[in-house]
Amino acid sequence: xxxxxxxxxxxxxxxxxxxxxxxxxxxxxxxxxxxxxxxxxxxxxxxxxxxxxxxxxxxxxxxxxxxxxxxxxxxxxxxxxxxxxxxxxxxxxxxxxxxxxxxxxxxxxxxxxxxxxxxxxxxxxxxxxxxxxxxxxxxxxxxxxxxxxxxxxxxxxxxxxxxxxxxxxxxxxxxxxxxxxxxxx
Numbered sequence: 001x002x003x004x005x006x007x008x009x010x011x012x013x014x015x016x017x018x019x020x021x022x023x024x025x026x027x028x029x030x031x032x033x034x035x036x037x038x039x040x041x042x043x044x045x046x047x048x049x050x051x052x053x054x055x056x057x058x059x060x061x062x063x064x065x066x067x068x069x070x071x072x073x074x075x076x077x078x079x080x081x082x083x084x085x086x087x088x089x090x091x092x093x094x095x096x097x098x099x100x101x102x103x104x105x106x107x108x109x110x111x112x113x114x115x116x117x118x119x120x121x122x123x124x125x126x127x128x129x130x131x132x133x134x135x136x137x138x139x140x141x142x143x144x145x146x147x148x149x150x151x152x153x154x155x156x157x158x159x160x161x162x163x164x165x166x167x168x169x170x171x172x173x174x175x176x177x178x179x180x181x182x183x184x185x
Contacts, residue, residue, distance in 0.1 A: 001014065001015065001016050001017050001034060001038075002014070002015040003015075003038040003040075006083075006097045007092065007095065007097060008083060008085050008092050008095060008096075008097045008115070009085075009090075009092065010110075010112035010114075010115075011083045011097050011109070011110065011111060011112065011115065012038070012039075012040060012109070012110040013099055013107065013108075013109055014035075014038075014040075014071075014107065014108040014109070014110065015105075015106070015107050015108075016028060016029065016106055016108065018106050027106055029073065029108070029129075030044070030071065030131065040071075040110055042069055042071075042133050043133060044071065044131040044132060044133055045132065045133065045134060045135055046131070046132040046134075046135050046136065047129070047130070047131050047132070048129070048130050048131075048132065048136075049075075049127065049128070049129050050127075050128045051125060051126070051127050051128075052121045052125065052126055052128065053121060053124065053125050054121050054122070054123060054124055054125070055120070055121065055157055055159075055160055055161050056120065056121045056160065056161050057118065057119070057120040057121075057146050057155070057157065057160035057161065057162055057166065058118055058119055058120075058163070058166070059082070059116065059117055059118015059119060059143070059144075059146060059166065060082065060084055060116040060117060060118035060143065060144040060145070060146055060169065061116060061117055061118060061141060061142070061143055061144075062086060062114075062115065062116040062117065062141070062142055062144065062181075063134070063136075063137055063140040063141050063142070064140055064142065064179060064180065064181050065140060065181075066134050066135070066137045066140045067113035067114055067134065067181055068113065068132045068133055068134045068136075069110070069111065069112045069113045069132070069133035069134075070110070070111045070117055070130045070131065070132055070133075071108055071109075071110050071111075071130060071131040072101065072108060072109050072110075072111065072117070072119075072128065072129070072130040073101060073106070073107070073108040073109075073128075073129055073130070074101045074102050074103050074126055074127065074128055074129075075103055075127040075128070075129055076103040076125070076126065076127040077102065077103055077121065077123035077124065077125050077126030077127060078100060078101070078102035078103070078104075078121070078122045078123040078126060079100070079101055079102070079119040079120060079121050079122060079123075079126050079128060080098055080099075080100055080119060080120050080122055080155065080156050081098065081099055081100075081101050081109050081117075081118075081119040082096055082097070082098045082117070082118050082119065082153055082155075083096065083097050083098075083109065083111040083115045083116070083117055084096045084115060084116040084117075084144065084151060084153075084172075085114070085115055086114065086115060086116050086144065086172060086175075086180050086181065087114040087115075087180070087181050087182060087183035087184075088177060088180050088181070088182050088183060089182060089183040090114075090183035093183070094150060094151060094172055096151055096153050098153065098154070100122070101119075102123070103127070113133065113134075113181070114181040114183070116144045118144075118146060120155055120156065120157050120160055122156055122157070142170075142175070142179060143165050143166050143168065143169035143170070144169050144170065144171075144172055144175075145169040145170060145171050145172075146160065146162070146166065146169065148171045148172055149171075150171060150172060150173060151172065
């Protein structure tokens, strides 16, 4: 397994070992002992699965005061996955990291608590799976604008299909301070 750090503290780009032969392949998508060796020792309490079609953009979502860390991967298809540092006081506040995740490359991204997360589908469809460190709490969920000009995320789609919740997302600078998590070095 290869685990790469990213320019955002805590965001990890993970390339699991894939064992393939003419019959197919095998890989571990989570092994607490192995992932803990790379600093990812979390209790995951909820697993989610979503299916989306090309051009769908989901996010950028975050929860506060019940933040969720997420270990994300694509089982089928391809997405461009993005994490945004929204932790007040963080040296990388407002910066983002993006990576293509696909059923072919088997890459994973760990998005820690305190980050907004979203993805857009670049294949015909994508089956997206993620493990969460806390339960979904709709009363604590917020949507950050996918096209916030201050973030300048280089999405591979220009006119995505959005939910009504994501259409109503706010720019990062428009969130009250108490809505954003606090960086803890």
